Amino acid sequence: xxxxxxxxxxxxxxxRFSCLPxxxxxxILSFFDIKEAIQTCILSTRWKNLWKILPTLTLISSQFATxxxxxxxISKILSLRDASASLDVLDFQCEGRxxxxxxxxxxxxxxxxxxxxxRIDVNFDIQQFLPSLFSCHTLTSLHLSIYESPRPxxxxxxxxxxxxxxxLALNGFLFCVGDDGRVDPFSKFDKLxxxxxxGACEVRDNxxxxxxxxxxxxxxxxxxxxxxxxxxxxxxxxxNLCTFVYHGHIPFQKLCGINSNLSSIKHVLLDMTIGxxxxxxxxxxxxxxxxxxxxxxxxxxLTISHRTLKVLSLVPYxxxxxxxxxxxxKSLKVDGKFITEGMLYFLLQNAPSAKVILY
Amino acid sequence: xxxxxxxxxxxxxxxxxxxxxxxxxxxxxxAKQMKTVQRLIDDLGDDITIPLHNxxxxxxxxxxEYYKKDIxxxxxxxFEAEFVxxxxxxxxxxxxxxxxxxxxxxxFEFLSQNIADRLESKSVEYVRxxxxxxxxxxxxxxxxxxxxxxxxxxxxKEDE
Numbered sequence: 244x245x246x247x248x249x250x251x252x253x254x255x256x257x258x259r260f261s262c263l264p265x266x267x268x269x270x271i272l273s274f275f276d277i278k279e280a281i282q283t284c285i286l287s288t289r290w291k292n293l294w295k296i297l298p299t300l301t302l303i304s305s306q307f308a309t310x311x312x313x314x315x316x317i318s319k320i321l322s323l324r325d326a327s328a329s330l331d332v333l334d335f336q337c338e339g340r341x342x343x344x345x346x347x348x349x350x351x352x353x354x355x356x357x358x359x360x361x362r363i364d365v366n367f368d369i370q371q372f373l374p375s376l377f378s379c380h381t382l383t384s385l386h387l388s389i390y391e392s393p394r395p396x397x398x399x400x401x402x403x404x405x406x407x408x409x410x411l412a413l414n415g416f417l418f419c420v421g422d423d424g425r426v427d428p429f430s431k432f433d434k435l436x437x438x439x440x441x442g443a444c445e446v447r448d449n450x451x452x453x454x455x456x457x458x459x460x461x462x463x464x465x466x467x468x469x470x471x472x473x474x475x476x477x478x479x480x481x482x483n484l485c486t487f488v489y490h491g492h493i494p495f496q497k498l499c500g501i502n503s504n505l506s507s508i509k510h511v512l513l514d515m516t517i518g519x520x521x522x523x524x525x526x527x528x529x530x531x532x533x534x535x536x537x538x539x540x541x542x543x544x545l546t547i548s549h550r551t552l553k554v555l556s557l558v559p560y561x562x563x564x565x566x567x568x569x570x571x572x573k574s575l576k577v578d579g580k581f582i583t584e585g586m587l588y589f590l591l592q593n594a595p596s597a598k599v600i601l602y
Numbered sequence: 603x604x605x606x607x608x609x610x611x612x613x614x615x616x617x618x619x620x621x622x623x624x625x626x627x628x629x630x631x632x633a634k635q636m637k638t639v640q641r642l643i644d645d646l647g648d649d650i651t652i653p654l655h656n657x658x659x660x661x662x663x664x665x666x667e668y669y670k671k672d673i674x675x676x677x678x679x680x681f682e683a684e685f686v687x688x689x690x691x692x693x694x695x696x697x698x699x700x701x702x703x704x705x706x707x708x709x710f711e712f713l714s715q716n717i718a719d720r721l722e723s724k725s726v727e728y729v730r731x732x733x734x735x736x737x738x739x740x741x742x743x744x745x746x747x748x749x750x751x752x753x754x755x756x757x758x759k760e761d762e
Contacts (some may be wrong), residue, residue, distance in 0.1 A: 259699055259734075260699070260732075261700070261734040261735060263699075270710075271714045271717050271718055272718075273714075274718030274719070275718045276722060277722075281751060282754065284747060284751060285748065285751070286726065286729060286730050286733070286735050287730070287735045287736060287737055288738050288739060290735065316753075316754070319754070432659070560678065
């Protein structure tokens with residue numbers, strides 16, 4: 244093998260780069276498009292097999308001309324990849340129709356290679372894959388997004404425990420009632436600290452609330468359809484919740500569960516709407532926003548979107564309403580174009596020294 | 603707006619000395635984000651000027667600027683875009699190496715992404731130069747390798 248002759252004096256930084264351990268180079272490589280990452284095998288003998296131990300794989304079908312090309316590509320990667328290298332992160336996004344057996348293949352590979360963070364975005368029912376996913380004990384983060392039209396079909400199991408999972412994001416799932424007559428799918432997770440629920444989720448019996456019971460939950464994001472006044476009704480039993488982000492229609496009922504409260508929540512982002520005019524429901528009432536703010540009394544930092552300000556602007560005689568909440572507020576972030584003096588006064592009346600940030 | 607009274611521990615500053623002898627001040631809370639610095643503080647105490655042999659006066663101010671924003675929770679995508687906008691590829695490389703040396707995780711992550719973005723459309727020669735890599739393949743090895751990985755270009759080639 245040809246050995247380089249005496250090295251020319253190169254720039255100091257290039258020397259330093261070549262002295263870096265593999266994991267640093269792999270880290271940069273993990274941000275490359277997978278096809279580009281494979282190209283680096285041509286750089287030098289050191290790089291020839293580096294891509295094969297990349298611990299992250301992002302496979303996106305829309306980057307390929309046909310599904311056939313996509314599945315062939317996946318086949319090649321799985322066969323060429325270093326079999327002893329664990330796969331920490333798999334991000335799999337597939338638009339359009341795909342043979343579910345392909346998904347099974349890649350999932351089996353990921354699970355057998357100790358995958359820690361898994362994201363799946365598909366548009367077919369993945370019910371058959373859930374058992375193997377849910378028995379994978381290396382998973383710490385799971386992001387499942389299923390676009391099924393017109394309504395979700397995939398059932399999210401009750402009484403599930405994924406012992407190592409700390410982050411869970413769900414889109415397009417159907418939640419159903421458990422043995423205790425409640426819809427309470429997350430209560431058995433031992434370590435869940437971050438939960439995100441997205442728009443295409445539903446409760447099968449939509450007369451029931453979706454209870455979110457978790458003593459470990461710290462971050463909750465709910466991102467539902469703004470117009471879905473008849474959407475999921477959430478009930479929180481989350482005594483250690485710290486950060487709460489809510490995009491969607493203002494809830495018609497209290498967010499906190501019975502004998503529960505939201506006093507632990509410190510940081511909130513509200514991006515809320517109510518139905519107006521033709522689209523309003525008899526229960527639509529801008530005062531509901533104030534009821535929600537009453538529930539969030541202990542909040543220290545509050546971000547309010549322009550949509551939420553719009554709701555606030557619909558409250559008649561705002562400044563005459565008794566408001567005792569937000570007394571711990573240290574920072575308020577609002578859209579500078581839509582906020583009025585009156586609204587600012589109202590929101591800050593119990594915490595006049597709070598910092599105001601306009602964006 | 604009440605004035606801050608006397609100094610609290612959270613506004614303590616740490617002195618850092620670069621490899622080319624210049625001294626910069628950072629807040630203690632920013633120093634915490636740079637694990638190498640924090641380790642040196644733990645060993646040497648926070649009243650001493652911390653020596654950073656591998657970081658120089660050209661790049662340290664930029665790093666300090668980043669972490670100043672970080673401790674006030676103001677790092678946004680817009681800020682990050684602005685931060686690297688006027689930097690050329692080599693300047694980003696220098697910052698990246700410094701972030702790696704300082705074990706400054708957030709900056710390290712962000713710059714890894716930025717370097718990947720910058721290199722994606724570049725030629726093999728450019729990338730080799732960037733990483734300080736010498737091509738040590740024989741011409742035969744190189745052409746064989748190019749053939750073998752042609753599948754990753756087209757993604758539909760049949761031959762094994």
